[in-house]
Amino acid sequence: MYNFLKSSHSYFAYVAFAAIIIALLIAIFSMINKKSYSGSNLKTAMFGMIACHIQLLFGLVLYFVSPYGFQNLSGETMKxxxxxxxAxxxxxxxxxxxxxxxxxxxxxxKAMASGTGNKAILIYYGIGLLLLLSRVPWSQWL
Ligand code: HEM
Structure with missing residues (x-):
């Protein structure tokens, strides 16, 4: 169970990062080319969000199964x-x-009609990606 969840969480991280980066790149190129936010842009952004939600589900279960998650919470852990x-x-x-x-x-x-969706993806997905990248256990993952 633990190994399956750990591998799933580990490999699915590539899917989640790729999906968010693709959504961001599409938003950036659309802005550069002055294209308004389209239905296909929204679909790509939705794929990125769903990938993150699936990764969240794997992570939540893993947190209670892994020796590095909930079981490892203590004063010593903080040091x-x-x-x-x-943890x-x-x-x-x-x-x-x-x-x-x-x-x-x-x-x-919501911004589909006004065409400002690209800006929303750029700001929110950009901040989200930076936060995710800032807390990846790189030494353990790659
Ligand atoms: C999009 C969000 C997330 C990404 C991209 C992500 C990515 C990763 C990666 C790359 C690892 C290292 C895997 C390895 O060692 O091969 C990891 C480990 C871990 N993640 Fe996440 N994670 C995410 C969200 C979460 C959440 C929300 C939780 C808990 C609520 C969580 C709990 C854990 C735990 C406990 C480990 C350590 C597993 C172990 O080594 O036993 N993750 N995560």
């Missing part, structure tokens, strides 16, 4: 930067990032 990253910072910051990405998608959806 060790790697343990603190996995506290990674879950907390990533949930925040996924909330920001979800808000961005809804803003882009």
């Amino acid at each position: 060790d930067s790697f343990s603190r990253l996995l 506290v910072e990674h879950p907390f910051v990533n949930i925040l990032a996924i909330i920001i990405i979800t808000i961005g998608f809804n803003k882009a959806k």
Whole structure:
């Protein structure tokens, strides 16, 4: 169970990052080419958001199964930067990032008519991506 969840969370991270980066690139190119926000832009952004939500589900279950998650929460954990990253910072910051990405998608959806969806994706997905990248356990992942 633990190994399956860990591998799924580990490999699905590539899908989530790729989907968010593609949504961001499409928004940037549309802005540069002065194209308004279209239905296909929204579909790409939706794929990025759904990928994050699936990753969130894997992460939430993993948190209670992994020896580095809930089981590792203690005063000692806070003194060790790697343990603190996995037990506290990674879950907390990533949930925040996924909330920001979800808000961005809804803003882009509402802005379809006015054509300002690209800006919403650029700002919210951009901030979300930076937050996610800031708390990846790189030494363990790659
Ligand atoms: C889009 C959001 C997320 C991304 C991209 C992501 C990515 C990753 C990556 C790349 C790893 C390292 C995997 C490895 O060692 O091969 C990891 C580990 C982990 N993640 Fe996430 N994660 C996300 C959200 C979450 C959330 C929301 C939680 C918990 C609520 C969580 C809990 C964990 C735990 C506990 C580990 C350590 C697993 C272990 O080594 O036993 N993740 N995550």
